[in-house]
Amino acid sequence: MKEVRTRFAPSPTGYMHIGNLRTAIYEYLIAKSQGGKFLLRIEDTDQARFVEGAIEVILKTLKTVGINYDEGPGIGGEYGPYIQSERRSIYKDYADRVVKLGGAYYCFCSKQRQETTDELSAFPSKNDCPCKNLSVSKITEKINNNESYVIRQRIPKEGTTSFTDLVYGTVTVENSELDEGVLLKSDGLPTYNFANVVDDHLMKITHVVRGSEYLSSTPKYNLLYKAFDWDIPEYIHLPPIMKTAEKKLSKREGDASFDDFIAKGYLPEAVVNYIVLLGWNPGTNEEFFSLQDLEKSFNTEGLSKSPAIFDINKLKWMNGEYLRRLSLEEFNTLAAPYYKDLFTIKMDFQKVSTLLQKRVDILSEIPEKVDFLNELPEYDINLFLNKKMKTDYVNSYNNLVAAKEVLLTIEKWDHINIEENLSKLISELGVKNGQVLWPLRTALSGKESSPGGAIELAELLGKDESIRRIVVGIEKLAKSIS
Numbered sequence: 001m002k003e004v005r006t007r008f009a010p011s012p013t014g015y016m017h018i019g020n021l022r023t024a025i026y027e028y029l030i031a032k033s034q035g036g037k038f039l040l041r042i043e044d045t046d047q048a049r050f051v052e053g054a055i056e057v058i059l060k061t062l063k064t065v066g067i068n069y070d071e072g073p074g075i076g077g078e079y080g081p082y083i084q085s086e087r088r089s090i091y092k093d094y095a096d097r098v099v100k101l102g103g104a105y106y107c108f109c110s111k112q113r114q115e116t117t118d119e120l121s122a123f124p125s126k127n128d129c130p131c132k133n134l135s136v137s138k139i140t141e142k143i144n145n146n147e148s149y150v151i152r153q154r155i156p157k158e159g160t161t162s163f164t165d166l167v168y169g170t171v172t173v174e175n176s177e178l179d180e181g182v183l184l185k186s187d188g189l190p191t192y193n194f195a196n197v198v199d200d201h202l203m204k205i206t207h208v209v210r211g212s213e214y215l216s217s218t219p220k221y222n223l224l225y226k227a228f229d230w231d232i233p234e235y236i237h238l239p240p241i242m243k244t245a246e247k248k249l250s251k252r253e254g255d256a257s258f259d260d261f262i263a264k265g266y267l268p269e270a271v272v273n274y275i276v277l278l279g280w281n282p283g284t285n286e287e288f289f290s291l292q293d294l295e296k297s298f299n300t301e302g303l304s305k306s307p308a309i310f311d312i313n314k315l316k317w318m319n320g321e322y323l324r325r326l327s328l329e330e331f332n333t334l335a336a337p338y339y340k341d342l343f344t345i346k347m348d349f350q351k352v353s354t355l356l357q358k359r360v361d362i363l364s365e366i367p368e369k370v371d372f373l374n375e376l377p378e379y380d381i382n383l384f385l386n387k388k389m390k391t392d393y394v395n396s397y398n399n400l401v402a403a404k405e406v407l408l409t410i411e412k413w414d415h416i417n418i419e420e421n422l423s424k425l426i427s428e429l430g431v432k433n434g435q436v437l438w439p440l441r442t443a444l445s446g447k448e449s450s451p452g453g454a455i456e457l458a459e460l461l462g463k464d465e466s467i468r469r470i471v472v473g474i475e476k477l478a479k480s481i482s
Contacts, residue, residue: 004036006207008062008069009196011043013053015257017059018310019211019241020251021276026238027209029276029298033254039203040072042083043196045189055083061258064268071203079203084195088188090445094198094228095184097150101228104183107131107152108142129180137195151184153193161219165235167303168212173219173363181220193217197224212237212305236300239307241278249310261315263362267334270319286397288321320361331357338366343374351460357453372445373460376469379446389434393434397477400431403440404470413463417477419455443473 006027010020014019028074030037032284040062044050055073062069071077076107080089097106108131132154134142142149155178162172182300183194190198217236225232241249256264280291281302289297323331332353352370371377384396406425409416426436441454444466450457458466 002206003204004031004034004207005039005203005205006031006036006209007039007041007200007203007205009043009199010040010058011046011049011192012051012058013046014051014054015057017257018275018420021061021065021258021271022212022241023209023238024062024067024274024277025065025272026236026280026298026303027207028069029294030207030209030236032295034296034406036206037070038067039077039079039205040069040082041199041203042073043192044083044085045084045192045195047189054297057259064262065258066268079366084199085189086198088193090202091184091190091195091198092188095190096286098183098224098227099151101227102154103224104151104153105129105132106134106139106143106149107182108134108147108149111482127310132180148186150186152180152182155180155220155223155226157311161222162274163218163222163232163235167213167236167237167239167305168215171218173216175219178217178220178223184226193220194224200227200233201225201230207234207236209238213238233254236303238279238303239305240308241275242307242331245309263366265338266315266319267322270322271315273322274315274318278310287318314360323363324358326357328353328357334363335366338363342367342371345374345465346458347373350423351456355456355460359451369451372447372450373457376472377396377446379442381480383442383446383448384439386434386438386478389438390432391435391438393477393480395431395435396442397474397481399429399431399436400439400443400470400474401476403436404467404474405457407458407463407467407470410463412457415455415459418458420454439473439477440470443470 008024010024012117028038030036033141040058042055042058046057056467059074069075072082076082079143095104099106107129109129129152131152134315156175158482160172161175162170164170181193182191184190196208196293199205218235219236221367222232226376227333231280243249258271262268269290272291273287276289276294276298278285280298281304282297283302323334326334328350335353335356336349339352352373356366356369360369381393384391384393403422406421410421422440426433429436437454441450441457444450444454444457444461446469461469
């Protein structure tokens with residue numbers, strides 16, 4: 001049985017788009033689920049679009065999500081080099097060869113026309129370039145005269161070309177609808193279409209995974225495979241990831257990249273888990289998969305041909321679930337950089353993490369949830385009013401004064417003693433818990449909601465700071481009832 005070999009072949013044109021990352025993950029899983037090899041190949045033949053540092057972004061992203069390639073830049077392999085610009089001489093050789101085999105021809109049209117047709121033909125009719133009928137002697141003469149030329153694919157004028165896709169089934173295209181695109185540009189570099197075919201063959205790629213936008217051009221690739229008499233790989237075309245039912249996710253329109261999500265406090269594992277499910281159904285109700293789980297369970301039968309809608313709220317929920325599955329120590333380690341930039345006062349970060357872990361969905365929410373611990377914000381006195389707790393200005397004032405007196409008597413300031421003393425006070429006052437704890441929590445936080453209740457916040461803030469904040473609350477209330 002032939003070894004399964006897949007490749008991720010990104011162009012270094014910027015950041016890692018979510019759709020590109022999904023393709024990489026699927027290619028990796030298709031190989032690993034069948035005991036095969038996963039390759040990384042950098043397609044940098046379009047130098048005009050090359051972005052400095054983009055290759056490093058690709059390598060960093062794959063490492064961050066836990067994808068290790070078996071062959072590729074930095075580690076080499078039997079079929080290298082794995083950066084297309086380093087394979088230039090290979091493409092020229094195969095371009096000349098496919099001309100001899102009848103699958104392409106030399107095009108000496110004006111440089112302006114060549115440059116506008118590097119990827120798609122701009123002739124009035126798709127197959128009417130006059131150069132395709134030049135004699136061998138005329139071609140030789142022009143080449144000897146150093147005339148600029150490109151090598152263009154020769155497409156049959158009649159008939160159809162079909163192929164089978166593992167997602168979309170059989171796809172048939174009329175040859176008359178195919179462009180005689182350029183294979184080798186005048187600068188000697190190949191176009192995307194040609195380099196892909198040559199490299200996939202030489203690197204023994206068995207499964208080609210790419211976006212469904214390439215469905216219509218795949219017959220052109222197959223005509224090249226047939227011209228060379230090469231085996232055609234299995235094709236897996238993926239539907240797009242959509243922003244809405246009508247609009248694709250697009251890096252050109254500023255949609256978030258993988259790095260953007262990580263910077264916002266999403267976990268790599270959660271992002272991977274979520275985007276794998278954008279176009280793949282495991283056949284069960286299970287939603288949570290580690291990369292290691294997927295290496296065992298992934299199958300192409302679960303791939304969908306329908307576009308997937310990227311739901312940021314679903315990703316946020318899933319990320320929150322991942323955060324809650326961490327140990328307290330793991331969560332505290334991830335939260336520590338946010339605490340470091342936030343707190344100027346002494347604070348037990350592990351206790352802060354205990355409160356936060358169940359209440360944040362992304363790490364970047366941490367500052368807005370606990371900034372009040374560092375400094376009491378200016379707040380509206382109406383926060384003391386709560387119909388459900390049956391609090392008003394007067395009983396909030398009276399109960400805060402009583403709470404302050406009780407808390408001042410506590411010598412060992414910890415959760416148990418704070419809770420015992422407040423519980424005793426509530427019992428003596430004959431009021432509901434909320435009538436004491438709501439105004440107390442409000443005075444301690446200065447916020448409508450907080451990650452912990454009055455007792456937890458008092459313990460975190462310490463006795464002196466808690467009393468100081470309670471006094472501020474009392475003074476605010478005193479002004480309203482005087």
